[in-house]
Structure formats: C-alpha cells, structure tokens
Amino acid sequence: MPAFPTAARAALGDTQLRRNLAHATHTIRDKRARVVAEVEDWEDLRLAGAGVKEAALRDLATHLETLEESLVRAGATVHWARDAEEACAIVASVAKSHGADEVVKVKSMATQEIGLNEALEAEGIAAWETDLAELIVQLGEDLPSHILVPAIHRNRAEVREIFQRRMGVVGRPAPGDLTDEPSVLAGAAREHLREKFLRAKVGVSGANFAVADTGTLVVVESEGNGRMCLTLPEVLVSVVGIEKVVATWDDLDPMLRLLPRSSTGERMNPYTSTWSGVTPGDGPQEVHVVLLDNGRTRALADDVGRQALRCIRCSACLNVCPVYERVGGHAYGSVYPGPIGAILNPLLNGVSDEQTASLPYASSLCGACFEVCPVRIDIPSVLVDQRAQVVDSHRGDRVPKAEAVAMKAAAWTFSDARRLGLAERASGLAGRVIGRFSRTTLPGGRTAAGRLPGPAAGWTGARDLPAPPRESFREWWARTDGGTHDDQDGSGTATKGGRS
Amino acid sequence: MRVALQVTCVNDAMFPDTGKAVVRLLRRLGVDVEFPKAQTCCAQPMVNTGYFDEAVPVVRNFVDAFAGYDAVVTPSGSCAGSVRHQHALVAERSGDAGLRAAVAETSPRTYELTEFIVDVLGVTDVGAYFPHRVTYHPTCHSLRMLGVGERPRRLLEAVRGIQLVDLPQAEECCGFGGTFALKNADTSIAMGADKARHVRDTGAEVLVAGDNSCLMHIGGVLSRQRAGVRVMHLAEILASTEETQGESSGPAVGARAAGA
Numbered sequence: 001m002p003a004f005p006t007a008a009r010a011a012l013g014d015t016q017l018r019r020n021l022a023h024a025t026h027t028i029r030d031k032r033a034r035v036v037a038e039v040e041d042w043e044d045l046r047l048a049g050a051g052v053k054e055a056a057l058r059d060l061a062t063h064l065e066t067l068e069e070s071l072v073r074a075g076a077t078v079h080w081a082r083d084a085e086e087a088c089a090i091v092a093s094v095a096k097s098h099g100a101d102e103v104v105k106v107k108s109m110a111t112q113e114i115g116l117n118e119a120l121e122a123e124g125i126a127a128w129e130t131d132l133a134e135l136i137v138q139l140g141e142d143l144p145s146h147i148l149v150p151a152i153h154r155n156r157a158e159v160r161e162i163f164q165r166r167m168g169v170v171g172r173p174a175p176g177d178l179t180d181e182p183s184v185l186a187g188a189a190r191e192h193l194r195e196k197f198l199r200a201k202v203g204v205s206g207a208n209f210a211v212a213d214t215g216t217l218v219v220v221e222s223e224g225n226g227r228m229c230l231t232l233p234e235v236l237v238s239v240v241g242i243e244k245v246v247a248t249w250d251d252l253d254p255m256l257r258l259l260p261r262s263s264t265g266e267r268m269n270p271y272t273s274t275w276s277g278v279t280p281g282d283g284p285q286e287v288h289v290v291l292l293d294n295g296r297t298r299a300l301a302d303d304v305g306r307q308a309l310r311c312i313r314c315s316a317c318l319n320v321c322p323v324y325e326r327v328g329g330h331a332y333g334s335v336y337p338g339p340i341g342a343i344l345n346p347l348l349n350g351v352s353d354e355q356t357a358s359l360p361y362a363s364s365l366c367g368a369c370f371e372v373c374p375v376r377i378d379i380p381s382v383l384v385d386q387r388a389q390v391v392d393s394h395r396g397d398r399v400p401k402a403e404a405v406a407m408k409a410a411a412w413t414f415s416d417a418r419r420l421g422l423a424e425r426a427s428g429l430a431g432r433v434i435g436r437f438s439r440t441t442l443p444g445g446r447t448a449a450g451r452l453p454g455p456a457a458g459w460t461g462a463r464d465l466p467a468p469p470r471e472s473f474r475e476w477w478a479r480t481d482g483g484t485h486d487d488q489d490g491s492g493t494a495t496k497g498g499r500s
Numbered sequence: 501m502r503v504a505l506q507v508t509c510v511n512d513a514m515f516p517d518t519g520k521a522v523v524r525l526l527r528r529l530g531v532d533v534e535f536p537k538a539q540t541c542c543a544q545p546m547v548n549t550g551y552f553d554e555a556v557p558v559v560r561n562f563v564d565a566f567a568g569y570d571a572v573v574t575p576s577g578s579c580a581g582s583v584r585h586q587h588a589l590v591a592e593r594s595g596d597a598g599l600r601a602a603v604a605e606t607s608p609r610t611y612e613l614t615e616f617i618v619d620v621l622g623v624t625d626v627g628a629y630f631p632h633r634v635t636y637h638p639t640c641h642s643l644r645m646l647g648v649g650e651r652p653r654r655l656l657e658a659v660r661g662i663q664l665v666d667l668p669q670a671e672e673c674c675g676f677g678g679t680f681a682l683k684n685a686d687t688s689i690a691m692g693a694d695k696a697r698h699v700r701d702t703g704a705e706v707l708v709a710g711d712n713s714c715l716m717h718i719g720g721v722l723s724r725q726r727a728g729v730r731v732m733h734l735a736e737i738l739a740s741t742e743e744t745q746g747e748s749s750g751p752a753v754g755a756r757a758a759g760a
Contacts, residue, residue: 005683364676365677384550384586386550391551414540414561417539424512444730458682460720463717463724468513473519477537
C-alpha cells in the first residue's frame with residue numbers, strides 16, 4: 001500500500017468516486033445533524049458516553065476478567081488472542097471441529113481487521129458476508145471504503161452489475177429481470193442470502209459492546225441479517241476487541257442512545273441483539289468468544305492516543321471529514337479509514353512503516369471530527385501527538401529529511417526577531433524579483449508568483465502565491481514609528497522606496 | 501491597559517497591510533497598541549508538523565516578547581488557538597517549570613482580534629464603511645479550536661454599506677491546513693477548489709476571513725481560476741472608512757471583469 005498522498009492522488013482522479021462520496025457523506029451528515037439537534041442534552045450524553053468508555057479502559061484488566069467469568073458461567077467458551085494470526089486460527093479450528101466448509105458472517109470490523117475471511121479461505125472455509133453493503137463489497141471483489149457504509153463508493157447501477165455478474169458464481173443467481181431499483185436489489189440480496197443462512201452451521205460475529213458483569217454481547221445493526229447469523233447456526237464465534245468492554249448493563253444506556261444518531265442518523269437502532277452464552281434449545285448451542293488484543297494494549301499504553309479506544313465505530317468522523325470526502329476510504333490502506341483510522345492504525349501498529357506514518361498527516365486539523373465524535377475523542381490533538389512521534393522516530397537518522405532541516409532552520413529563525421528581520425529582508429528582495437517577472441496580478445492589485453520551481457511547486461501547481469511585499473510589517477513599524485509619520489497613504493507595501 | 505499586537509509571522513512577512521489595519525482600527529477604538537519588536541511566531545508551524553523540540557525556543561521567545569502586557573491581540577484565529585491550546589503542550593515537553601509558568605501567564609491573555617473587540621472592548625460597531633458585496637468564511641481554528649462563534653459576523657453586520665451574503669457550506673475546511681497544503685497538495689487543492697466554487701456561487705466581490713493563511717490558499721486558487729474575487733482580512737474591512745475608500749481598501753476597479 002502506498003503512503004497516503006500517493007494513494008489519495010489516484011482516488012482524487014476518479015470523478016465518479018468523488019461524486020458518490022460527496023453525495024453519500026453529505027446526505028448522512030445532514031441526517032445526523034438533524035437528529036442530534038433534537039436531543040437537548042446531547043453534550044451531557046457525549047460526556048456520559050466518554051465517561052463509560054474511559055472508566056472501562058482505566059480498569060480494563062479487571063473488567064476483562066469479570067467478562068470472562070460471566071461468559072463462562074453462561075456457557076460460552078472464552079479464548080484470548082494476542083494478534084490476528086491467533087484469532088484467525090481459533091475461528092478456523094472451531095469451524096473445522098464441526099466439519100464446516102462455510103460460515104455466515106454479521107458485519108464485523110474486528111474480523112475485517114484480522115483478515116479473517118482470507119485466513120478462512122486459506123483453510124478451505126468460505127466466509128459469506130451477510131450485511132447488504134458487505135455483500136456488495138465481497139461480491140465485487142472490492143475492499144470496504146467506509147466503516148458503516150462499506151459500499152459508499154458504489155452507486156446502484158454498479159451494484160446491479162455486480163449482483164448480475166457474481167451472485168450466480170457463489171450461490172443463488174440474481175433474477176433475470178434485475179433492475180437498479182433499491183428495493184429490487186435488496187430483494188435479490190435477500191433471496192441470495194436466505195439460502196446461506198439456512199444452510200450454514202457456523203456463524204461469525206463481532207460485538208459492538210461486551211457487558212462485563214452480565215457477560216452479554218451486543219450487536220447493533222439495521223437490516224436483521226445480523227440477527228439471522230446470531231440465531232440460526234448451531235455454533236456462534238464472536239471476535240471481540242478487548243476495548244469493547246463496558247462494566248455494567250446500565251452503561252449501555254448512553255451508548256445505545258449515542259450510536260444510532262451518530263452513525264446512521266436514526267433515533268433508535270432497528271435491530272439490537274444481545275446474547276449471553278448458551279440457552280438450551282434456543283439459538284446457537286455452542287458459543288465461542290475470542291477476546292482480541294492485536295495492538296490494543298499498545299494503544300492503551302499511549303497517554304494521548306489511548307482515548308481512541310473509546311471509539312464505538314459510528315463513523316460520524318468519516319462523514320464530516322473533508323479529506324475523507326474527497327479521497328474515500330481505500331487511500332487509508334486499512335479497514336479503519338477517515339480521521340479515526342488516521343489515528344487508530346498508528347496506535348495499533350506503530351509508526352515505523354512509511355504508509356502508517358503518513359496517516360497522522362492526512363488531515364488539515366480542521367477539527368470537524370472532534371466536534372461530532374459521540375465519545376469526545378480529540379482526534380486533532382492525537383494527530384498532532386502522533387506527528388511528534390513520527391518526527392521523534394526519525395531524530396536519530398544519519399541523513400535528516402529535508403523537512404527536518406527546514407523546520408530546524410525555521411525554528412532557528414523564529415527564535416530571534418533579528419534573524420526573522422533578516423529573513424524578511426531577503427523575502428522582500430525575492431518579492432521584487434518575482435514582481436519583475438510576474439504576469440499575474442491578484443484582484444486588489446498585488447502581483448503574484450506564477451508556477452515556482454522546487455518545493456514551492458507543491459503550492460503553485462494549482463494556486464497563485466502573492467509575491468512577498470517589499471516591506472515587512474516590522475520594517476514599516478520601525479520606519480514610520482508605528483504609522484505615526486511618513487506613511488500618508490497607509491499602504492506601506494505600495495510605498496516607493498520602502499526601507500533604505 | 502497595555503495592549504500588544506501579535507502580528508503573526510505570516511502577516512509580518514506576507515500581509516503587512518493586515519497588521520496596519522489592526523493598528524488603525526484599535527487606535528480608532530481608543531487603544532494605544534504596541535508592537536513588541538522581539539516577537540516572531542507562535543510556533544504553530546512546528547507544533548502542527550510534529551516538531552515539538554524545535555517549537556520550544558520559539559514559544560520561549562513568544563512568552564518573553566509578550567511578558568507584562570494586559571492583552572495580546574492577534575489577527576488570526578489559528579495563532580490565538582495555538583497559543584491557548586498548544587503552548588502548554590510545548591512547555592510541558594520542555595520540562596522547564598519557568599516556561600510552563602510563563603505560558604500559563606500569557607496564554608489566557610491572548611485574544612483573537614474579534615474576541616478582543618467584542619469581549620474586552622465591548623464594541624460591535626467599529627464605525628467601518630465598506631460598500632461591497634462580501635461573503636465570510638469562518639476559518640476552522642477560529643470556529644472550532646477557539647470558538648469565536650458569531651463575533652466576526654456581528655462585527656461585519658455592523659459595517660455600513662456592506663452587503664453580506666452567506667457562503668454555502670461555510671464551515672467546511674478550505675484545505676489549507678499549514679504544511680498539509682504541501683504534504684497533501686492534491687487533496688488540499690481539491691478542497692480549495694470546492695471552497696472557491698462556493699465563493700464564486702455567492703457572486704461576492706470580496707471573500708473575508710480572520711486568517712490570512714487560509715485566505716492565501718483560497719485566494720491562490722481563485723486567482724488561478726481568474727475568478728476575479730478579492731480576498732481580504734477581516735481587520736482590513738473593519739479598519740476601512742469613507743476616507744480610506746478609493747485607496748487600498750476596496751476591491752480593484754474592474755476586478756470582477758477578469759474572466760468572471
């Protein structure tokens with residue numbers, strides 16, 4: 001996967017993608033804003049949500065032990081997985097022990113994160129995604145582009161084409177008279193999936209929340225397909241990130257109010273399923289819970305970044321992010337795209353590889369993500385802290401990066417006003433030279449540089465740059481004693497002669 | 501009250517007219533503004549790019565330069581936000597208790613221009629005159645990091661002769677983002693192009709904002725598009741009076757004709 005700027009460039013060139021993304025993010029963003037505005041005490045609710053998750057993280061080890069005890073008491077088998085490899089091996093061995101060559105899946109970020117489908121495929125087990133959007137992505141042999149709306153980058157004509165081309169290859173084919181009407185497409189998906197629901201012996205899920213004291217797992221979804229996966233198969237395996245734990249059943253209250261409004265812009269969630277272990281004669285008769293670390297304890301040890309573990313995967317930050325809106329999810333090179341992905345991936349994996357290290361910079365720090373986050377993750381502050389981690393990781397380089405050299409030089413100049421004054425004199429001279437050659441006049445009469453060579457080309461490729469003024473503010477102040485004399489026209493930049 | 505102008509490094513080196521406008525404006529409002537010559541930069545370029553160690557001497561210079569003033573006024577939401585939210589982080593990193601104390605002293609007394617006028621001076625009509633069609637872009641840091649809210653709009657609405665038109669999707673980032681504009685130039689330009697389109701849709705002669713760095717970016721895109729829209733810092737409109745009209749304050753004659 002290339003670093004973010006390179007991947008973004010490719011995405012920016014796809015005009016269809018940009019249209020699809022702009023349309024979808026604005027629709028869901030407006031819907032969220034409307035339903036959030038209905039809640040009078042939204043800020044209090046955010047504080048409560050952040051508090052629940054923060055409290056759970058502060059004493060994570062204890063809560064996890066409580067969760068394990070409660071789950072075992074309820075008849076579930078609990079497994080601990082340090083990384084993706086261990087987690088995938090556990091799921092595969094459960095499926096194999098039942099002779100299953102296929103599993104049905106409810107949409108799960110954790111299983112995407114660990115690459116479960118690919119790992120199962122390598123073991124000869126087919127994993128069928130049953131969430132409608134995940135199904136579109138899977139059939140399209142594509143990657144999810146959004147946490148909540150994985151097929152956000154696809155329009156309905158593309159979906160029809162994918163269904164027609166691929167459904168028959170892996171199961172029940174799409175009907176011959178398939179149109180691109182959403183209800184017709186949903187009908188085709190329902191027929192295709194039903195066959196798989198009724199046949200599969202093993203279901204695989206994630207969990208939105210895991211309640212420690214009652215040993216309850218919670219899945220929140222909109223279609224009811226998840227509920228089918230959770231109740232129809234004989235065996236259920238749930239892969240749960242350790243940060244999903246909350247202490248008590250009461251703690252679910254703010255979370256289940258924050259999540260639907262933040263994610264789908266709905267007042268209440270359509271399907272909320274909860275289960276605790278095994279109930280004889282009802283639902284799966286064998287339940288496995290895989291508690292997954294995979295970098296989470298690493299994130300927990302990061303003083304500034306640990307707040308990212310509060311994330312409830314609502315994707316509100318994706319929908320308001322101006323960067324995500326233009327480049328889409330694939331550019332982030334992870335199942336966690338957008339602002340939360342930009343901080344979560346470095347937290348889980350470290351910043352030693354170039355791609356991950358480019359993510360904290362994939363933001364203009366506009367702060368819209370923090371404003372909408374239901375659990376108040378200060379994403380801009382974490383981004384800046386991670387940028388410092390990236391910079392610090394290069395402090396021992398034998399050959400410093402050009403940027404580091406430039407920043408050191410800037411800091412040296414900015415540490416002393418006399419040095420800055422000299423730099424501004426040079427800039428004033430450059431301005432005069434640029435002015436001589438300039439063919440561009442900005443509205444208002446100021447001359448501008450056209451396309452500049454070297455590092456400045458990044459700016460002037462598509463933007464004009466005003467030529468530096470002949471006289472800086474500090475020079476003007478010194479010359480005119482703060483504008484009290486010899487500056488009749490009040491516009492020192494146009495003053496002939498300037499400083500002499 | 502001793503009031504210092506923190507002109508910002510961008511204004512000092514690139515947009516001195518903004519600093520001059522602040523001086524004219526504050527004097528008109530009865531404030532004898534000083535310009536501490538030792539000042540340089542708020543250190544935001546280093547902090548936001550991750551160079552915290554490099555930011556330490558710059559922050560130290562800032563607190564030294566502005567020690568002893570009752571108020572530090574800056575015509576930048578971004579720099580005021582940096583002083584109020586980032587200086588403490590840099591001081592913490594330095595491990596220097598003296599610097600931490602100096603930052604705790606200076607940061608809360610640092611105001612963005614519109615905060616100072618509305619909250620400290622208690623003024624919303626600054627007696628300005630600017631007979632042009634203007635649209636206002638609330639820059640991200642003033643809007644979200646600092647929370648200036650309606651203050652700039654209230655000041656603009658009180659300007660005589662102004663025709664203030666709403667900017668569609670005003671609260672969306674323009675794509676400047678400091679070094680983001682260079683590190684992710686393509687994305688930055690895509691964002692800037694959308695912002696420029698919204699500005700053109702308003703039919704405004706002038707785009708106004710409280711941060712010259714954002715205006716340099718949006719203005720650069722507008723200029724490359726030959727949109728004929730002038731960008732101006734808020735301070736320059738607020739400083740503008742009937743006497744200064746026809747000098748440097750208004751949009752250049754015929755600016756709209758250029759390819760608009």
